[in-house]
């Protein structure tokens with residue numbers, strides 16, 4: 609047995625050769641799918657800022673072809689002086705946008721005590737800063753919701769897979785892995801997008817792998833090229849930050865696409881997904 613994969617027997621392809629496919633009820637009664645033959649796009653603002661903002665962005669990204677809506681309510685910010693997110697109120701607005709558009713929603717959890725608030729959230733995100741919050745991972749292993757697990761800023765592939773394993777040992781096997789850029793010596797971009805981890809993860813694991821080109825680059829002008837590259841490299845999906853007025857965004861405006869730029873990107877992604885032999889997330 610390969611000594612590496614034996615460390616993560618639930619996440620390993622060795623013990624589960626078939627791709628894990630995560631399927632949820634999507635907008636207009638159609639299944640929203642990530643994994644296998646489906647490449648789904650998750651889009652929305654970094655943070656929920658008010659009800660009109662999240663509802664308007666939700667309608668725009670849905671029209672452009674996004675299958676899931678994102679929006680942070682509990683924000684783990686590097687600085688205590690930055691906007692910390694709207695918390696519970698933000699979650700309520702996100703769920704309002706879900707009701708209005710039918711898009712399933714994904715939002716970040718930062719503490720175990722928040723789990724009770726996430727009943728109507730479709731996918732729970734564990735951010736880069738919490739990838740090794742083992743108490744949180746273990747608790748998420750006990751619930752029946754897909755988890756989007758983002759790679760830590762300086763975590764190896766094995767550490768990411770072992771973090772997934774912490775959730776899976778509790779019985780929750782619906783994990784989506786997310787590459788969102790790692791720390792390096794160069795600062796021309798916010799992070800360095802490690803595209804090679806896509807085929808590497810897909811060889812080691814059956815779990816779907818998505819890419820977040822927004823946090824990986826930190827600059828909206830770089831997002832379209834990296835989104836296309838991620839799909840060409842075999843990603844099962846993308847998470848893209850979209851804001852109605854990026855200059856005024858309370859968080860991550862510099863890396864956010866306008867709804868118009870997002871729609872143009874979505875049109876151009878069609879041919880990349882076809883070349884990769886995948887469909888764009890809706891069954």
Ligand code: PEP
Nearest residue numbers: 654735736737758788823
């Ligand atoms: C986010 O998705 O807004 C976020 C905080 O991402 P990360 O954990 O990758 O920094």
Ligand code: MN
Nearest residue numbers: 654849859860
């Ligand atoms: Mn963000």
